[in-house]
Amino acid sequence: MTAGSHRHLRIIAYVVGSLRRRWRKNVAVVLVYGFVIFTLASVVFLTQSLRREAVAALQGEPEIMVQQLRAGRHGLTSIGDVAALTRIVGVREALPRLWAYHTDPASGETLLLRADADSPPGDREVSAGAELLRRRGLAVGGVLRLQGQTGEPLDLTVSGVAETATPLESAALLRVSRAAFRALTGMPDGQATDLALRVRNRRELPTIAEKISQAMPSARPIIRDELVRTYASVFNWRSGVIIAALLVPILAFILFAWDKAAGLSPDERREIGILKAIGWETSDVILLKVYEAVAVSLAAFVLGTLLAVAALALPQPLTVLPALLGWSTLYPPFRPAVALGAYQVTTLFFLAVFPYLVATVIPAWRAATTDPDLVMRA
Amino acid sequence: MRVTRSTAFLGLVLFLAALGVLAGLDATRRSLGAEARFTANRALARWFIFTDPCLFTDARYTRHPSLADRHSPFQDYPLALEHFPSGSLIPPPEHLAAAPRGDAPPNPGSGRR
Numbered sequence A: 001m002t003a004g005s006h007r008h009l010r011i012i013a014y015v016v017g018s019l020r021r022r023w024r025k026n027v028a029v030v031l032v033y034g035f036v037i038f039t040l041a042s043v044v045f046l047t048q049s050l051r052r053e054a055v056a057a058l059q060g061e062p063e064i065m066v067q068q069l070r071a072g073r074h075g076l077t078s079i080g081d082v083a084a085l086t087r088i089v090g091v092r093e094a095l096p097r098l099w100a101y102h103t104d105p106a107s108g109e110t111l112l113l114r115a116d117a118d119s120p121p122g123d124r125e126v127s128a129g130a131e132l133l134r135r136r137g138l139a140v141g142g143v144l145r146l147q148g149q150t151g152e153p154l155d156l157t158v159s160g161v162a163e164t165a166t167p168l169e170s171a172a173l174l175r176v177s178r179a180a181f182r183a184l185t186g187m188p189d190g191q192a193t194d195l196a197l198r199v200r201n202r203r204e205l206p207t208i209a210e211k212i213s214q215a216m217p218s219a220r221p222i223i224r225d226e227l228v229r230t231y232a233s234v235f236n237w238r239s240g241v242i243i244a245a246l247l248v249p250i251l252a253f254i255l256f257a258w259d260k261a262a263g264l265s266p267d268e269r270r271e272i273g274i275l276k277a278i279g280w281e282t283s284d285v286i287l288l289k290v291y292e293a294v295a296v297s298l299a300a301f302v303l304g305t306l307l308a309v310a311a312l313a314l315p316q317p318l319t320v321l322p323a324l325l326g327w328s329t330l331y332p333p334f335r336p337a338v339a340l341g342a343y344q345v346t347t348l349f350f351l352a353v354f355p356y357l358v359a360t361v362i363p364a365w366r367a368a369t370t371d372p373d374l375v376m377r378a
Numbered sequence B: 001m002r003v004t005r006s007t008a009f010l011g012l013v014l015f016l017a018a019l020g021v022l023a024g025l026d027a028t029r030r031s032l033g034a035e036a037r038f039t040a041n042r043a044l045a046r047w048f049i050f051t052d053p054c055l056f057t058d059a060r061y062t063r064h065p066s067l068a069d070r071h072s073p074f075q076d077y078p079l080a081l082e083h084f085p086s087g088s089l090i091p092p093p094e095h096l097a098a099a100p101r102g103d104a105p106p107n108p109g110s111g112r113r
Helices: A003-021 A023-059 A083-087 A130-136 A167-172 A177-183 A203-217 A222-262 A268-277 A281-313 A319-328 A344-368 A372-378 B005-033 B035-048
Strands: A065-069 A071-076 A091-103 A108-115 A125-128 A143-147 A151-159 A173-176 A194-199 A219-223
Touching: A003 A023, A003 A281, A023 A167, A023 A222, A023 A319, A023 A344, A065 A203, A083 A091, A083 A167, A083 A177, A083 A194, A083 A203, A091 A177, A108 A167, A108 A177, A125 A130, A130 A151, A130 A167, A130 A319, A151 A177, A167 A173, A173 A177, A194 A203, A194 B035, A222 A319, A222 A344, A268 A281, A268 A344, A281 A344, A319 A372
Parallel strands: A108 A173, A125 A151
Antiparallel strands: A065 A071, A065 A194, A065 A219, A091 A108, A091 A194, A125 A173, A143 A151
């Protein structure tokens, strides 16, 4: 073993003893600092999870969706408009889609009705997301009662579990036949909710959207990639608002931790003075304080991050989730799949360790560079 | 007379307090002056049958929350997540918040009648 590593080991052994001697202070700092990290990590992780969820949901959507506007509101689209859109150069195909929201008569939650062309259920059947069936206590063969457009109850037999890509789909999707869809929504024949456009070249999307607006001035082309960008910025904005709202308690806790960590107690001063007097170098004292700070802040970082990850799996979501979701709380409750980005964890790590290191090492360095006699007398 | 630090501090506090009182007086004067405008606005709101004041202009459902529904925030595509900035500042009004309703029709297949 080299002399250098031997020195480090001896200092670490001393650090363990010193942490144990002042365990009350260190545990308090770890708890408070860990709570701050937990709060920030919860916001950051949930934001990342929701963004991932939104992008995952958009993966299955067509490149451009065309909706009609009537009196400034979303209106129904005529299936006949398909011909005009497929004439636009670059459009591979245009498909009318039937989808609508339906208020669950049992819970008041917003569900999604979809009538797809491929392998639809029978006219008196429905296939639903697994989570929706679980929450309603239904199995395949059970009967789901919905409310028709005119208010009459409509009983549909559950024919299967619908394939879903995201937790939200699993909690809210109902797949029905076109006839059942029209009975539930009152949508007339020849009309569709929107038109889905598949495009050959993604670089042509803005041009195609412009051509659609020219050909159909009342139409609103929605470009999928733009929605992805919107979601990224809106969730960033919302997490920023939440952190701003939490800033006062967070700052109070940071000040508490800072005060505990940065203010060298007379005991610690005397200890540094004695160490210097018995022959420790200034660099040894600083190394000692660096190890101490790293041990405490790393413990707080690990504690806070682990708690935040564990909170993502709690049955009752944190209050941060509804604030991030906004009006999406009208959907049935769903848990976005946990997404931890290396970028987020690294940012949190530096946010946790670096300020703490600076706060503790600088006062220690100042004490270590003063004459031991003065330090011990102070 | 020598101005001590404490005198200077007291002077500053008194000066700021006087400014605060002046600001309050000014606000009262302005709000009294605005009463005529409020009366005109009230008459206008009655004439148009306005439902609620428009606090945000970005999203339709937050513009007039009393007229919002459970579907309009998600119209961009199936199961869209609501994405207007004001959506997190004004939560859905109470009459829309999803909650089990006592008068819901029983689910015939669930065995929970």
